[in-house]
Amino acid sequence: MSKICSIIGARPQFIKAGPLSAALREKFVEIMIHTGQHYDHGMSQRFFDELHIPEPDYNLGVGSGGHGAQTAAMLKLLEELYVKEKPDAVIVYGDTNSTLAGALAAVKLHIPVAHVEAGLRSFNREMPEEINRLLTDHISRWLFTPSEASKKNLKLEGITDNVHIVGDIMLDSVLKYSEKAKKSSSIMVDLDIEKNEFYLATVHRAENTDDKIQLETIFQMFSELDKKVILPLHPRTKNRMEEYSLEVSDNIKIIEPAGYLDMLHLIQCSKSVLTDSGGIQKEAYYLETPCITLRKETEWTETVDAGWNTVTNSSKSIILSVAERSDEIRLLPHPDLYGNGNSAAEIVNILSSEIS
Ligand code: UD1
Numbered sequence: 619m620s621k622i623c624s625i626i627g628a629r630p631q632f633i634k635a636g637p638l639s640a641a642l643r644e645k646f647v648e649i650m651i652h653t654g655q656h657y658d659h660g661m662s663q664r665f666f667d668e669l670h671i672p673e674p675d676y677n678l679g680v681g682s683g684g685h686g687a688q689t690a691a692m693l694k695l696l697e698e699l700y701v702k703e704k705p706d707a708v709i710v711y712g713d714t715n716s717t718l719a720g721a722l723a724a725v726k727l728h729i730p731v732a733h734v735e736a737g738l739r740s741f742n743r744e745m746p747e748e749i750n751r752l753l754t755d756h757i758s759r760w761l762f763t764p765s766e767a768s769k770k771n772l773k774l775e776g777i778t779d780n781v782h783i784v785g786d787i788m789l790d791s792v793l794k795y796s797e798k799a800k801k802s803s804s805i806m807v808d809l810d811i812e813k814n815e816f817y818l819a820t821v822h823r824a825e826n827t828d829d830k831i832q833l834e835t836i837f838q839m840f841s842e843l844d845k846k847v848i849l850p851l852h853p854r855t856k857n858r859m860e861e862y863s864l865e866v867s868d869n870i871k872i873i874e875p876a877g878y879l880d881m882l883h884l885i886q887c888s889k890s891v892l893t894d895s896g897g898i899q900k901e902a903y904y905l906e907t908p909c910i911t912l913r914k915e916t917e918w919t920e921t922v923d924a925g926w927n928t929v930t931n932s933s934k935s936i937i938l939s940v941a942e943r944s945d946e947i948r949l950l951p952h953p954d955l956y957g958n959g960n961s962a963a964e965i966v967n968i969l970s971s972e973i974s
Contacts, residue, residue, distance in 0.1 A: 620973045622646045623705040623724075625696070626674070627653030627716030629661050630788075630897045633878060634711045634734060636669035637790035641962040642709075643672075645970040649703050653692045653716040654679040658853060660875040668878045669791070685715060685746055692719035700727050706973050707732055710754060711787075712896075713747035721754045732969060734787055734961075736761035737768030738896075738917035746824065747896075760972070762965050764956045765920060784964040785957015788897055792904045793959040796882050803883035805876065809848060811887075816845050817941070818888035819870075820895050822852035826912060826931070830862045836912060839934050841867035843941055845889060850876040890944045892937070899927055900956065908947040910940050920955040 622642060626635050635650070642648045652674035656662045666673065678695045680688060696719055700708070708724040709732045710717045721731045736755050740748050755761060755777060763769050764786040772781055806813070819840060826832050833855075840847045847870045851859075858864075866872065876884065882901065885891055891902040894912040899921055902909035909927045921927035926947060930936040940947070 619645070619647050620706040621649060621703065622707050622709055622969070622973075623649045623651055623700065623703060623720075624709045625651050625653065625716055625720030626711065627655035627680070627692070628712075628714040629656050629665065629875075630895075631711045631714065631716065632662065632665035632671060633669065633791055633897065634787045636665075636671050637794065637962040638709070638734065638787060638965060639671055641966045642969075645966055646973075648672075649676075649705065650674040651696065651699060651720075652677040653696075653719065654681055655688065655692075655714060655716050657681055658875075660877075661853065664877050669795075689715045689719050692716060693723050696720060696723035697727065700724060700729055705729055707759075707969065709734060710758075711735060713738065713751040713754070715746070715750060717754050718750040721757055725757045730759035731757060732760040732762065732965070733758035734762045734965065735764060737763040737770075737772045737781070739768075739771045740913075740915045740917050742915055744825070760968065762961075762968075764961075767919060768917075782964070782968055783957075784968075785959070785961045786900060787961040787965075788900055789904055789956055789959040790962050791878075792882065792901055795879060796886065796905060799879040799882035800886065803879045805880040805883055806887060809871065809873070811846065811848065813887040814889045816888055817843055817847045817890055817892055818884045819847050819849045819892040820852065820898055821849070821893070821912060822854050823894040823913065824854075825914075826894050827852075827855050827858045830858075830864075832931070833858060833862065833864065835932050837864065837866050837870065839932075839937050840870050840892070842934055842938060843869065845869070846871055847892070848873060848884060848888070850874065850881070850884075890941055894931075903927065903952075903955065906948060906952060908940060908944045910937055924953065924955060925950045926952070 680691045710720040711734045761781045762784045886905045890908045892910045903921045911929045
């Protein structure tokens, strides 16, 4: 059997690797490498347990650091492992520093790279994620995109070979786990909250957390909402809030980073989601919850065109009006924007027809 190295390192990558790893192992030997970019139990191990993802074969333990130091540490260790393991291909996911390092170390050794979630663009090159995904797309052999729009983005950059629209791998997971989340999550009881009686918020992007005024603006907007705001706090945001000595209003309930099933359940039950995460915008759409994206732009433009997602990073009036219209938004048509939840099988079919 041919050998594939899968590179994961940050929370959303564990969720994406769950369905793909299971499908891959039917046709390939998979060596899973965790870079250690995310390392807290609540940001890492918990997802392996919940999604029954095999334990990584290697954990590089790279941890936090500046972009250069973090990416460089990964590059060095990944190169050594690729030389040792001699994989026939490498799979990387999304847009993190682990994605770029995984792809770059591989191509330099002439190992072909498959990029899952290729072609996404915010057209904002100040985002580290935009640089990571741009560079990764340009050095990948196989580009697995979630939609026609992402395929078009690649075409505009001259990338037309081996581009496959396979839908969104995160939908595979949502379909598999949303019923289970409904039945088994106790988070609503634990937090003493009722369906539709709260907002769910997440904030972690550098553009929101690394600017004190911007982070204050976001918390100010949350404080004006008519209901409780549940905020599972990302470690990056926690660090910044401490640094800025930022106080939050009484309607904001800060909790530890949530597990996957609890998160799905919170999304399902919230009146609206407010987030700067890419994954949560899509999960909100799949679970038919209106979303406000706390950014200047989004890569997931189809959700905006469908009317379910609204983008604003600082307009109180937009946020309040979306919150008010949330019941109306729920009545909008809800087309399949990113496939039908069969991404893992499609990716493995394509790879197994090309790698012998
Ligand atoms: C990274 C990705 C982003 C992805 C996000 C998901 C990059 C450039 N960014 O951002 O694309 O959406 O992951 O969460 O790769 N920390 C901990 N414990 C952990 C993990 C992080 O305390 O388990 C803290 C550290 O202080 C660290 C900070 O969080 O400095 C930021 O971590 P980092 O690895 O830079 O990435 P994220 O901000 O999480």
